[in-house]
Amino acid sequence: MKVSLTVNGKPMSGEVEGRTLLSTFLRETLSLTGTHIGCDTSQCGACTVHVDGAQVKSCTVFALDVQGSSVTTIEGMANTDGSLGRIQQAFQDHHGLQCGFCTPGMVMASAALLAVNPTPTEAEVRHHLEGNICRCTGYHNIVKAVMAASDAIPAE
Amino acid sequence: MQNFDFVKPASVAEAVAALGTSGAQALSGGQTLIGSMKQNLAAPAVLVSLTGIAALKGVSVSGGVMSIGAATPHAEVAKASGFPGLSSLAGGIGDPAVRARGTIGGSLANNDPAACYPSAVLACGATVVTNRREIAADDYFQGMFTTALEDGEIITAVRFPIPERAAYAKFEQPASRFSLTGVFVAKYGAKVRVAVTGASNDGVFRWTDGEDALQASYDPAAVKGLKVSPDGLIADLHGTPAYRANLVAVMTARAVAAS
Amino acid sequence: MPKDFEAKTTGIGAPMKRREDIRFLTGRGVYTDDIKLAGQTYAVIVRSQVAHGRIKAIRTEAAAAMEGVLAIFTGEDFKDVGGNPAGWLIKSRNGEPMREPKRPVLAHGKVRHVGDAYAAVIAETYEQGRAAAQQLADDTDIEELPAIIDMKAAAADATNRVHDEIPDNLCYDWGWIEDNRAAVEEVFARAPHVTTLELVNNRLIPNAMEPRASIGEYFPGTGDYKLTTTSQNPHLTRLLVAAFVLGIPENKLTVVAPDVGGGFGSKIYHYGEEALVLAAAKRLGRPVRWTAERSESFLSDAHGRDHVTKIELACEKDGTFLAFRTETFANVGAYLSNFATVTPTFLHGTLMAGPYKVPHVYVNVKTVFTNTAPVDAYRGAGRPEATFSLERVVDQMCRELGLDAFEVRRKNFLTPDMFPYTTPVGLVYDTGNYQATLDKVIEMADVAGFESRRAASAAKGLLRGLGLSTWIEACGIAPSHLVGILGARVGLYDAATVRVNATGNISIMVGAHSHGQGHETVFAQVAADRLGVPESSIEIVHGDTSKIPFGMGSYGSRSLAVCGVAMTKAIDKIIAKGKKIAAHMLEASEADITFEAGKFAVAGTDKAKTFGEIAFSAYVPHNYPLETLEPGLEETAFYDPANFTYPAGAYLCEAEVDPETGKVTIEAFHCADDFGNVMNPMIVEGQVHGGVGQGIGQALLESTTYDETGQLLTGSYMDYAMPRASDVPFYNVDYSCQTPCTHNPLGVKGCGEAGAIGSPPAVVNAVIDALHRGGHTHIKHIDMPVSPQRVWAAING
Structure with a gap:
């Protein structure tokens, strides 16, 4: 069957099976390999993308189930001139990534949080990142980066 | 797959x-x-x-009842106003991505023994509405992963009579973050219902000793010392039956305090 | 970050932002599974579902006939090639060599753990491969044998054998140092006080977020092979595949480790899937790819830790240490992963003196085979186990004798005037100042204010405690002559090539491999500082055996301390050659040429040539001393360290216990570390954060549980509790106490493993302290992970 989506602002389509996951469609059909697969139980969050503005795990959504939707992936998060977007830049500035594997999911989850809560507390950031596992950073600099990218006034 | x-x-x-x-x-x-x-x-x-069916989506409040379309994602319930105890429960299910996709109907149809929603449905005596009939909460849950739903029957909505006081207190299983034991307390006048999820081999259940104690005195202290029998409670890596039995009373007290 | 670090913007010591971040943040990193090749095929591994069994029959016909299936491999296909070897040979204390069973590419004859690979399907698509793998599993007869799971029971069991040829399931029974054993026993016999603890160092699953993946290619025109794989050290993988397993000539095999999503030890080792995809690629003449599902990672990645230890501390009544003695059982699982034998021995026993002036130490380790996944080095590797044993028993002794945990450690610390210091377990600490880090952490943690914080917790019904750990490790692995004496089958030097191009920019090929550590930034930073050129003119190349001279990869906090030094030595050769070229061009004596800030100058004159001019001259040698000097500007250096490096530090954890639920919350975590000189403080902090995060995971959350039949009960994130953002606090990190390493020119010691080594005992000590302060004085110890139900059971037990 054919699935048609808007991906990072551009219309995209391709042939899929019923069982084709959105993550598979993005990675294999569209070659958007920034969306990563880190587990098979919908827990790690490395595959997080936005579907019609909502944060979803693309490994736990069938491509056909989001027919016609607008999908944003990590490849769509930079500024139009190619420079790092605000959240991406904060992750670099605050060393919010090491191996980079969970990073796309972290950025997408953080963007979803800041879209609805531009001034989160530290606890709200940590709570929001419940579904994104990082093994490198101990989360310290990820939380710092998200706080820095927010409109929250720094504590010090 | x-x-x-x-x-x-x-x-x-x-x-x-x-x-x-x-x-x-x-x-x-x-x-x-x-x-x-x-x-x-x-x-x-x-x-x-089922997520393309507009009629199955949305939250409305009328006459002291909150009606939730079966295909309404948890995130929508978390944002709804009118029943803060339920919104708080919905806002704590899984993680933001789960809440964006997961629905109340799906949760209730699956009836995972550690899911959050069944406790609210049972504690509130909510009504599960299907394409065929209305099912009272007390009749709906029939044990772990088992419900009153028949083949081809679809949940279309859930109707919650809004309690005067209510809250959900969940102790999370450290890995999955499902409830190791979660308790929903709902108070309707003199009547109090306490429903427990995550703890029992039979799925969600009402803790009647706790209900009696809270009906006598709606105060966390009323249940704190109460002993819960570990018989029939789940034994797994994350909690023995005795540990879960303790959590039933502790989480009930916390739910009362938060309500 | 301390102010003097914040101020630097470039060169050594500056918190430079990472250049590699740009690709990772924009989704343009290239991890193994991101690579797509024309004609690629998919390998799916068939894994044992029983812990122990004899393979009776594998009927391949039905699977082979399925749609899209191209080939099927079983253990038969590899029975005549080599096994994946142990990298280190350990002798038992009776002088016998260790037992080294063959670890085949695919299990042959027997399967020995749940997840043991015994067959593989190669198919056109992944889904076809998976369907056929299921068919093959259904068509396999395995006679189940009794599972050998508990390591102590395994060592006492002469009937059930993981390997038929090893009667007692024992790999070795190691004593360190055996000649000191009698003296240690004598000290214990007359000691005024002895504290004993029985400890479990819980088995962990490393869980790098990128699952293992490998792609094999074969080029029939040249007979070349290429393996793209998730490795921390591609050269070692090449060596093992070439020389030990498949017998491919080393010069016909290229191993590439592209972007790698974390390792923590688990990707040091060669795994059978790597040999499989190469053999399959040759048979099919097409690329063969394999990517682990997370559930396969749980079953087949090398696990970590898994020790059961009895530790005894003999001391005076005033807390002066007299001796430590340990008896440890270490589980290696079903086969020897490459460094499984050294982790519980030389990476563990040699650290059993800690930062203390204890005169007598004896360590015994019995390493046991069981029907579980192989166990090998995981972040810290042996040193966390040593630190946990020491720091727990010291705390317990203080409690038994009513002594202050801070003062007892201070009293027993080696003092700065004692270095170099030879420990009773065979290491020579070059430098350190353990008092300084302890003082620092006390200041950072506001220990003086603890009592009021405790009272505030108590008012909420919560118990608050303070836990200390003073740790040391040996890293910068490792001096080859020493490891050779101790049984290593490899050298542990490293190498770098500095290639100055004709236009003056620089490519540096390093043997270290970055899988999160930020080498592309830090190595460039160090090189730029030494060469006086901008960082932006330097490219760091790693992870490709066809490009880099050689290397032993990254683990054991060795990258800068070994490979970084190799790079500086190569740079020094570049500068030396540049001076010769400059002397010729400037018509001066070589002895008069100075090199500073990227300029070669004649001392005391304004005559100078820029680095770029010298590079150009080297490649366009028109005015050049060709009779005495080769053109070109490229130098390689190998560096073999003279000693280990010895980072050390003091960690304080402040924890709150909810006595109703048993839940522990880390309220604050303070780290005062001595890493010697710091090249990039931002990255050093990040390394400590990550290590502490993993240490908190070990202490509170992570449990690897096999049932008695050998099924892994914690085989997914539904049951294996990974630390999440809400489980940890912000960490308070300091590295201003610096005693630079005395034997490498950078003065660096290594920071990668520190957090994972120092933190678990600090957490557990804090929990026990909180419980005691709360009146639960019957609790001597709680095994890790200190989970809510364990704490609750201890309180109510």
Whole structure:
């Protein structure tokens, strides 16, 4: 069957099976390999993308189930001139990534949080990142980066 | 994962028709079912997505009752106003991505013994509305992963009488973040109902000793010292029956305090 | 970050932002599974579902006939090639060599753990491969044998054998140092006080977020092979595949480790899937790819830790240490992963003196085979186990004798005037100042204010405690002559090539491999500082055996301390050659040429040539001393360290216990570390954060549980509790106490493993302290992970 989506602002389509996951469609059909697969139980969050503005795990959504939707992936998060977007830049500035594997999911989850809560507390950031596992950073600099990218006034 | 035909009807009637085909299964948010399919624990021949049915979505409050369409994602319930105890429960299910896709209907149809929603439905004496009938909460839950739903029956909505005081207190299983033991307390005048999820081999249940104590005195202290029998409670890596029994009383007290 | 670090913007010591971040943040990193090749095929591994069994029959016909199936491999296909070897040979204390069973590419004859690979399907698509793998599993007869799971029971069981040829399931029974054993026993016999603890160092699953993946290619025109794989050290993988397993000539095999999503030890080792995809690629003449599902990672990645230890501390009544003695059982699982034998021995026993002036130490380790996944080095590797044993028993002794945990450690610390210091377990600490880090952490943690914080917790019904850990490790692995004496089958030097191009920019090929550590930034930073050129003119190349001279990869906090030094030595050769070229061009004596800030100058004159001019001259040698000097400007250096490096530090954890639920919350975590000189403080902090995060995971959350039949009960994130953002606090990190390493020119010691080594005992000590302060004085110890139900059971037990 054919699935048609808007991906990072551009219309995209391709042939899929019923069982084709959105993550598979993005990675294999569209070659958007920034969306990563880190587990098979919908827990790690490395595959997080936005579907019609909502944060979803693309490994736990069938491509056909989001027919016609607008999908944003990590490849769509930079500024139009190619420079790092605000959240991406904060992750670099605050060393919010090491191996980079969970990073796309972290950025997408953080963007979803800041879209609805531009001034989160530290606890709200940590709570929001419940579904994104990082093994490198101990989360310290990820939380710092998200706080820095927010409109929250720094504590010090 | 085995392949299947995917259909996404726009109405309940079409969905019911599609579910009449051999090997058909309903798909709501998919946050549990897709994982099961990856492990080949479920292998439907036809998957009928319910999330395209507008009539199954949305939250409304009228006459002291909150009605939630079965395909309403947890995130929507978390944002709704009128029943803060339930919104708080919904806002704590899984993680933001799960809450964006997972639905109340899917949760109740699956009836995972560690799911959050069943405790609220049972504590509130909510009504599970299907395409065929209305089912009282006390009749709906029939043990772990077992419900009163019949083949081809679809949940369309859930109606919660809004309590005067209510709260959900969950102690999370450290890995999955499902409830190791979660307690929903709902107070309607002199009547108090306490429903426990995550703890029992029989799925969600009412803790009647706790209800009696709280009806006598709606105060955390009323249940704190109460002993809960560990018989029939779940034993797993994360908690012995005795540990869960303790949590039933502790989480009930915390729910009362938060209500 | 301390102010003097914040101020630097470039060169050594500056918190430079990472250049590699740009690709990772924009989704343009290239991890193994991101690579797509024309004609690629998919390998799916068939894994044992029983812990122990004899393979009776594998009927391949039905699977082979399925749609899209191209080939099927079983253990038969590899029975005549080599096994994946142990990298280190350990002798038992009776002088016998260790037992080294063959670890085949695919299990042959027997399967020995749940997840043991015994067959593989190669198919056109992944889904076809998976369907056929299921068919093959259904068509396999395995006679189940009794599972050998508990390591102590395994060592006492002469009937059930993981390997038929090893009667007692024992790999070795090691004593360190055996000659000191009698003296240690004598000290214990007359000691005024002895504290004993029985400890479990819980088995962990490393869980790098990128699952293992490998792609094999074969080029029939040249007979070349290429393996793209998730490795921390591609050269070692090449060596093992070439020389030990498949017998491919080393010069016909290229191993590439592209972007790698974390390792923590688990990707040091060669795994059978790597040999499989190469053999399959040759048979099919097409690329063969394999990517682990997370559930396969749980079953087949090398696990970590898994020790059961009895530790005894003999001391005076005033807390002066007299001796430590340990008896440890270490589980290696079903086969020897490459460094499984050294982790519980030389990486563990040699650290059993800690930062203390204890005169007598004896360590015994019995390493046991069981029907579980192989166990090998995981972040810290042996040193966390040593630190946990020491720091727990010291705390317990203080409690038994009513002594202050801070003062007892201070009293027993080696003092700065004692270095170099030879420990009773065979290491020579070059430098350190353990008092300084302890003082620092006390200041950072506001220990003086603890009592009021405790009272505030108590008012909420919560118990608050303070836990200390003073740790040391040996890293910068490792001096080859020493490890050779101790049984290593490899050298542990490293190498770098500095290639100055004609246009003056620089490519540096390093043997270290970055899988999160930020080498592309830090190595460039160090090189730029030494060469006086901008960082932006330097490219760091790693992870490709066809490009880099050689290397032993990254683990054991060795990258800068070993490979970084190799790079500086190569740079020094570049500068030396540049001076010769400059002397010729400037018509001066070589002895008069100075090199500073990227300029070669004649001392005391304004005559100078820029680095770029010298590079150009080297490649366009028109005015050049060709009779005495080769053109070109490229130098390689190998560096073999003279000693280990010895980072050390003091960690304080402040934890709150909810006595109703048993839940522990880390309220604050303070780290005062001595890493010697710091090259990039931002990255050093990040390394400590990550290590502490993993240490908190070990202490509170992570449990690897096999049932008695050998099924892994914690085989997914549904049951294996990974630390999440809400489980950890902000960490308070300091590295201003610096005693630079005395034997490498950078003065660096290594920071990668510190957090994972120092933190678990600090957490557990804090929990026990909180419980005691709360009146639960019957609790001597709680095994890790200190989970809510364990704490609750201890309180109510």
